[in-house]
Amino acid sequence: NAGVMQNPRHLVRRRGQEARLRCSPMKGHSHVYWYRQLPEEGLKFMVYLQKENIIDESGMPKERFSAEFPKEGPSILRIQQVVRGDSAAYFCASSPGQGEADTQYFGPGTRLTVL
Amino acid sequence: DAKTTQPPSMDCAEGRAANLPCNHSTISGNEYVYWYRQIHSQGPQYIIHGLKNNETNEMASLIITEDRKSSTLILPHATLRDTAVYYCIVFNSGSARQLTFGSGTQLTVLP
Numbered sequence: 658n659a660g661v662m663q664n665p666r667h668l669v670r671r672r673g674q675e676a677r678l679r680c681s682p683m684k685g686h687s688h689v690y691w692y693r694q695l696p697e698e699g700l701k702f703m704v705y706l707q708k709e710n711i712i713d714e715s716g717m718p719k720e721r722f723s724a725e726f727p728k729e730g731p732s733i734l735r736i737q738q739v740v741r742g743d744s745a746a747y748f749c750a751s752s753p754g755q756g757e758a759d760t761q762y763f764g765p766g767t768r769l770t771v772l
Numbered sequence: 773d774a775k776t777t778q779p780p781s782m783d784c785a786e787g788r789a790a791n792l793p794c795n796h797s798t799i800s801g802n803e804y805v806y807w808y809r810q811i812h813s814q815g816p817q818y819i820i821h822g823l824k825n826n827e828t829n830e831m832a833s834l835i836i837t838e839d840r841k842s843s844t845l846i847l848p849h850a851t852l853r854d855t856a857v858y859y860c861i862v863f864n865s866g867s868a869r870q871l872t873f874g875s876g877t878q879l880t881v882l883p
Binding site for chain 2: 690
């Protein structure tokens with residue numbers, strides 16, 4: 658049973674380019690979460706999505722960042738016009754969406770480096 | 773979600789039990805205690821969770837005090853591969869979906 662998959666694992670972009678990070682949840686999971694870990698800092702929640710819906714984006718930067726989880730295919734975290742401060746590890750998690758103890762399982766992360 | 777307090781670092785000898793404490797004195801009655809760990813910048817790994825009763829799985833045991841104000845994660849026979857940052861999080865997905873990661877405890881297993 659494959660876990661949460663993220664790709665690419667490493668991504669290098671120049672300032673001003675776009676970055677697209679993909680996340681495929683575990684089989685049977687319909688809820689996806691994105692977290693960001695800046696260098697030498699803790700993980701911070703960004704956004705929570707269900708299929709075709711953004712449920713909570715309270716942790717998303719107001720500009721340049723967007724997320725989607727389409728009916729078919731992986732969840733995408735998109736960063737437009739990247740800046741050096743976007744360099745971080747981006748982790749996706751998924752959960753089945755059941756009950757009050759809805760455990761989130763994390764992927765290996767995408768490490769974004771902005772030159 | 774309630775805040776948690778963990779020691780910043782701990783050492784443990786290989787083969788011995790590692791006991792990681794967590795204080796969560798403001799935990800609500802319906803909040804679960806979750807433990808994750810992060811090995812050297814890999815994705816956080818779920819370990820175990822519990823509400824009131826003690827729990828055990830193939831990775832660890834979780835001991836929650838009767839008043840639920842603190843808990844201890846026990847790794848019964850620590851190995852070098854258990855060296856990681858361990859996070860204690862209180863959480864109820866019925867109220868908020870985001871996990872709030874604090875600073876955690878850096879556990880170093882020594883040979």
